Amino acid sequence: MEGDLAMAKIPEDKMRAMIFEILNMERKNLRSKAKTDQRMSEEIQKLIITYSKMRF
Amino acid sequence: MKFKSIRMKNFMRYKGENTIEFSCDRKKNVTVVLGDNTVGKTTIAQAFRFGLYGAISTDRRKSEDDYLLLNNDVLAMMDANSRADVLVEIVATDEEKTYTIMRQIYYTRAFPQMIAREASKKVTLHISENDGANADIEVDANKVEEVVNELFPKDLSHYFLFDGERWNDVTIGGVRENIKDSVHILTGLSSYQKAMWHLKDMGSNSVIRKFKGKISGNGNMYDNLEAEREQMERSIEKCQEDIKVIDINLQNCDRKIRELEQQLEENRQTEEMQKKYKNLCTVRRSQAEHAQAEYRMLVNDFSDKAYMLLAKPMIKASLEMVKSVAGERRDIPHMHQDSIDYILRTGHCICGTKILPDSPEFECLIEQRNYLPPADIGSLLGEFERTAKRWNNRSGEAKSDFLQDAEKADASVRQYEDTCNEIALLERQMDERIDFGEIRRRIRQYRDESQRFSNQKGELQGRIEALKRQIEKTESDMRAQEAVSEENKKWRERVELAEAVYERMNHDFAEKEQKIFAELNQQIQSNFSRMFNAKDKRIELDKNYNIQMLYQTENGYREEKNLSEGEKIARNFAFIVTIMEYSRKRKAQNVGKDDVASDTLPIVLDGPFSKLGDENIKLIAKVLPEVSEQVIIFMLRKDWEYTGLDEFVGAYYSIDKDADKAYASVRKTGGVE
Numbered sequence: 250m251e252g253d254l255a256m257a258k259i260p261e262d263k264m265r266a267m268i269f270e271i272l273n274m275e276r277k278n279l280r281s282k283a284k285t286d287q288r289m290s291e292e293i294q295k296l297i298i299t300y301s302k303m304r305f
Numbered sequence: 306m307k308f309k310s311i312r313m314k315n316f317m318r319y320k321g322e323n324t325i326e327f328s329c330d331r332k333k334n335v336t337v338v339l340g341d342n343t344v345g346k347t348t349i350a351q352a353f354r355f356g357l358y359g360a361i362s363t364d365r366r367k368s369e370d371d372y373l374l375l376n377n378d379v380l381a382m383m384d385a386n387s388r389a390d391v392l393v394e395i396v397a398t399d400e401e402k403t404y405t406i407m408r409q410i411y412y413t414r415a416f417p418q419m420i421a422r423e424a425s426k427k428v429t430l431h432i433s434e435n436d437g438a439n440a441d442i443e444v445d446a447n448k449v450e451e452v453v454n455e456l457f458p459k460d461l462s463h464y465f466l467f468d469g470e471r472w473n474d475v476t477i478g479g480v481r482e483n484i485k486d487s488v489h490i491l492t493g494l495s496s497y498q499k500a501m502w503h504l505k506d507m508g509s510n511s512v513i514r515k516f517k518g519k520i521s522g523n524g525n526m527y528d529n530l531e532a533e534r535e536q537m538e539r540s541i542e543k544c545q546e547d548i549k550v551i552d553i554n555l556q557n558c559d560r561k562i563r564e565l566e567q568q569l570e571e572n573r574q575t576e577e578m579q580k581k582y583k584n585l586c587t588v589r590r591s592q593a594e595h596a597q598a599e600y601r602m603l604v605n606d607f608s609d610k611a612y613m614l615l616a617k618p619m620i621k622a623s624l625e626m627v628k629s630v631a632g633e634r635r636d637i638p639h640m641h642q643d644s645i646d647y648i649l650r651t652g653h654c655i656c657g658t659k660i661l662p663d664s665p666e667f668e669c670l671i672e673q674r675n676y677l678p679p680a681d682i683g684s685l686l687g688e689f690e691r692t693a694k695r696w697n698n699r700s701g702e703a704k705s706d707f708l709q710d711a712e713k714a715d716a717s718v719r720q721y722e723d724t725c726n727e728i729a730l731l732e733r734q735m736d737e738r739i740d741f742g743e744i745r746r747r748i749r750q751y752r753d754e755s756q757r758f759s760n761q762k763g764e765l766q767g768r769i770e771a772l773k774r775q776i777e778k779t780e781s782d783m784r785a786q787e788a789v790s791e792e793n794k795k796w797r798e799r800v801e802l803a804e805a806v807y808e809r810m811n812h813d814f815a816e817k818e819q820k821i822f823a824e825l826n827q828q829i830q831s832n833f834s835r836m837f838n839a840k841d842k843r844i845e846l847d848k849n850y851n852i853q854m855l856y857q858t859e860n861g862y863r864e865e866k867n868l869s870e871g872e873k874i875a876r877n878f879a880f881i882v883t884i885m886e887y888s889r890k891r892k893a894q895n896v897g898k899d900d901v902a903s904d905t906l907p908i909v910l911d912g913p914f915s916k917l918g919d920e921n922i923k924l925i926a927k928v929l930p931e932v933s934e935q936v937i938i939f940m941l942r943k944d945w946e947y948t949g950l951d952e953f954v955g956a957y958y959s960i961d962k963d964a965d966k967a968y969a970s971v972r973k974t975g976g977v978e
Contacts (some may be wrong), residue, residue, distance in 0.1 A: 251453075259802065259805065262804070264806070264809060267806060268500075268806060268810060268813075269901070270791055271500050272493070272500060272901040273496075273807070274495065274899065275496040275497075275500045275503075275901075276496045276902065279452075279455045279495060279496060280452060280455050280456060281432055281442060281452060282444060282445065282448035282451050282452050283442060286503065286510065287510050289503050290503045290507065290510050290512050290515065293500070293503050293504060294512050294516070294804075297799055297802055297803050297806065298799060300802065301795075301798050301799045301802050
């Protein structure tokens with residue numbers, strides 16, 4: 250989060266919420282293996298794009 | 306996580322269907338299944354292992370093929386054309402979902418022999434949501450083992466599916482558990498690891514790599530740098546693949562080393578016997594030589610002196626007789642008539658005087674000749690007396706010498722025979738076929754291989770780090786060549802956000818891992834003291850979560866590796882209770898917080914207290930319902946009262962088996978409906 254970032258600094262609560270969502274997605278998938286690694290990567294990409302669209 | 310039920314069909318000792326519904330009550334969280342010896346308590350524990358992992362727990366001397374999963378009575382009723390199935394279905398549930406794991410094997414019979422042949426088998430895992438919000442899902446058959454491992458980590462199964470007869474073992478089937486990964490699963494850290502893998506570590510399909518691929522640049526320079534980066538990323542992926550192979554090889558080496566070390570450990574007594582045997586053989590050889598030498602000495606001594614000793618009475622009588630018949634005599638020692646005849650014949654005395662016939666010298670010699678043997682025995686008797694005196698002197702100590710020599714010879718023969726008997730006893734007791742030198746040689750060989758693989762892995766890891774630094778530099782160059790556009794700006798922001806998330810997760814993971822390790826270590830010591838009242842001992846987890854027992858010495862606490870069976874039980878009990886308690890506490894603390902959830906495990910105990918004293922049984926038994934969400938115990942009817950657990954029991958079951966029948970059945974006898 251430090252350094253010369255092109256994006257605006259993400260607030261702590263948003264960062265925590267995003268990590269929480271990712272971890273829950275991972276936990277859910279670890280307990281069902283419904284999605285492949287590639288699919289999980291795509292899901293996380295979507296989530297990060299959604300968060301990056303928010304104006305902080 | 307709790308077990309709701311287990312359904313067994315034709316499984317080992319159980320013919321037909323038998324179902325046990327476990328108590329999921331929060332307070333009365335204990336289910337007890339009581340039975341007498343050899344009625345089938347362990348079979349239910351085996352059903353759990355088979356249901357979850359598709360394999361039963363085998364005795365060290367037997368392989369899985371030595372066990373028949375199909376009930377014998379069912380097999381006996383089959384003919385060449387019939388089929389019969391074994392089925393185990395386990396239903397487990399947590400706050401959100403219910404998991405139904407079912408394994409089924411169909412058998413045919415090699416009629417008329419009593420041999421069952423596996424015809425087909427299947428495994429299914431259905432997941433349903435407790436609130437029925439979404440449709441049930443069936444897990445892909447290839448992924449069932451992975452999901453089951455996530456729900457009930459196999460490497461912890463030795464602890465939560467606990468076999469009281471064998472739980473002093475440190476391995477399951479010779480493979481030491483990877484406890485660290487299992488603890489990561491229980492504490493939710495495996496989600497962090499997986500997320501970091503998807504964000505960055507998985508390479509070309511990772512989130513960050515995909516975002517970076519969307520950024521476009523100006524001209525050939527950018528394209529060249531991008532191609533260069535791709536090539537380096539491929540090299541990293543190749544190195545990672547190689548590391549995976551090396552890791553498998555390392556695990557195999559490690560497994561082999563542990564198996565061989567276990568073999569040494571299990572046969573330590575045989576090795577000591579073999580060493581003793583070898584030493585005794587050397588001792589026996591030298592004792593045999595010694596006994597022979599002693600015997601030779603006796604024989605020599607006897608040959609040398611016995612005749613003198615034996616002749617003693619005869620000599621005495623002879624001397625007396627000589628004295629009586631020839632008391633006065635001329636005794637010219639060592640002379641004989643032949644000596645005089647010789648001098649007369651030569652005509653010269655030995656002093657040089659000429660001896661002429663009729664000379665006084667001649668006459669003198671003729672006179673002396675009359676006193677010499679054989680005409681006169683005076684000289685011979687003199688000889689005899691001198692010899693008799695010499696013999697008497699020499700044989701004075703002979704008798705005691707003979708006795709002493711004989712005692713020495715006897716003693717050395719007895720020593721030799723004792724050693725022979727000891728050797729014969731060892732030969733009956735020990736297994737002389739085990740070649741310990743060969744085992745040690747193989748351990749050294751696997752250690753060398755392991756070292757070689759570790760070096761290779763280190764080199765590859767070094768190469769990956771170098772490539773990563775190179776990629777960073779290339780990306781920095783690429784950034785300078787990036788096209789200035791809104792689209793690029795957008796993707797750059799996303800890359801940076803994903804990288805920030807990755808860094809944060811990496812940091813949180815390390816922090817949590819350290820915290821969990823420290824807390825677990827503190828708690829395991831406290832549980833150990835609470836349950837076993839041990840004052841001079843401590844237990845501790847090392848970095849890989851191996852449990853060490855430390856003894857107090859003058860120089861502080863030192864690890865003790867040669868533990869008694871009781872100590873191993875204490876150590877393992879303290880470990881599993883700590884894991885249970887810790888995960889349960891974490892789960893309670895995390896409810897409603899934005900942190901990933903921890904999981905808990907039920908504990909299934911088969912004959913848990915069979916090797917513990919009454920005092921420890923009570924101490925441990927009362928801890929179990931507190932630390933675990935659910936306790937399932939199979940034990941001997943007669944031992945139950947010592948546990949004092951009745952107030953926590955939600956379901957009682959009994960195993961029935963008629964003496965004339967080869968199969969058992971389970972019956973509910975009480976508890977919450």
